Amino acid sequence: MQRFRYLRASGELRDHYAEVSLAPGDFIYPCFVVEGRGAREPIASMPDIYRLSIDRLLDEVGSVLRLGIDKILLFGVIPPEKKDERGTAGFTRDSLVCRAVREVKQAYPEAFVITDVCLCEYTSHGHCGLLHGDDVENDATLPLLAEMALQHALAGADCVAPSAMMDGQVEAIRRRLDGEKLTKTRIMGYSAKYASSLYGPFRDAAASAPAFGDRKGYQMDYRTMFQGIQEIAADVEEGADYVMVKPALAYLDMIARASALFRDTPIVAYQVSGEYSMLRLGAAAGLFDERRIFHEALTAIKRAGAGLIISYYAPEFVRGL
Numbered sequence: 001m002q003r004f005r006y007l008r009a010s011g012e013l014r015d016h017y018a019e020v021s022l023a024p025g026d027f028i029y030p031c032f033v034v035e036g037r038g039a040r041e042p043i044a045s046m047p048d049i050y051r052l053s054i055d056r057l058l059d060e061v062g063s064v065l066r067l068g069i070d071k072i073l074l075f076g077v078i079p080p081e082k083k084d085e086r087g088t089a090g091f092t093r094d095s096l097v098c099r100a101v102r103e104v105k106q107a108y109p110e111a112f113v114i115t116d117v118c119l120c121e122y123t124s125h126g127h128c129g130l131l132h133g134d135d136v137e138n139d140a141t142l143p144l145l146a147e148m149a150l151q152h153a154l155a156g157a158d159c160v161a162p163s164a165m166m167d168g169q170v171e172a173i174r175r176r177l178d179g180e181k182l183t184k185t186r187i188m189g190y191s192a193k194y195a196s197s198l199y200g201p202f203r204d205a206a207a208s209a210p211a212f213g214d215r216k217g218y219q220m221d222y223r224t225m226f227q228g229i230q231e232i233a234a235d236v237e238e239g240a241d242y243v244m245v246k247p248a249l250a251y252l253d254m255i256a257r258a259s260a261l262f263r264d265t266p267i268v269a270y271q272v273s274g275e276y277s278m279l280r281l282g283a284a285a286g287l288f289d290e291r292r293i294f295h296e297a298l299t300a301i302k303r304a305g306a307g308l309i310i311s312y313y314a315p316e317f318v319r320g321l
Ligand SMILES: [Zn+2]
Pocket: 118, 119, 120, 121, 127, 128, 163, 164
């Protein structure tokens, strides 16, 4: 008989045998940016998460940096009247995200700034690419994503993260960046991004719900795993420096397999809005202790093999460490 219980007999022993621990450097903190000054708009479906104007964003970045969280992911949220069919507001030199990047990097050069690159936050129809009839056109969307990534990089983004799930998007962006000698700007591919019901609160936060249809034509079917591996392999081949599995908790098998197969490329797991709100609301309803449930979920994501975790809970989690 092996005496496993001996290994768990005290908190000290459990700490000695723990295989995984979480540190501030494991996290990427996602932020929603809006126009204006002094804006801090609550998001009804995401407790304690706000859309921030750039001045407020600077305060927020300062406070997470002091916690040791040095990586942020920016999403631009613009009013409906500024959106058009092509998402033009997203790829100009002075777009909301470009201005936010410039100000953040100026105030905090040590912050690692990642930008979301997709059309859905800027298109009137809310889809991630250009439409032809009701179809999202893959190849015609690529130059627009590349242009958006280029503008973010010129503004000072350390890393661009294409999330549109268009085939060839990483290659198109890498070529455009390299063509402008921006060889050091990194690319984080949203490689295995599943069409998930867990994105509901995000669409509320980013006002990016599709006006018609859904995104199943380009995001992955959750009944598949090998396609996800192929998507990751393609992004690595095209030049991605980080690859992502999204969502996280319901896709730990995918994270585990990807981290075993792609050892040279960090696997980033996105604990998405629905995961965050589910745990927050469950804790608020008294179903479980908030800190403990997040500790368990985030540890599981890292144990599965995630090198970095994108989480709305990161600052609160680190405060409790
Ligand atoms: Zn999108």
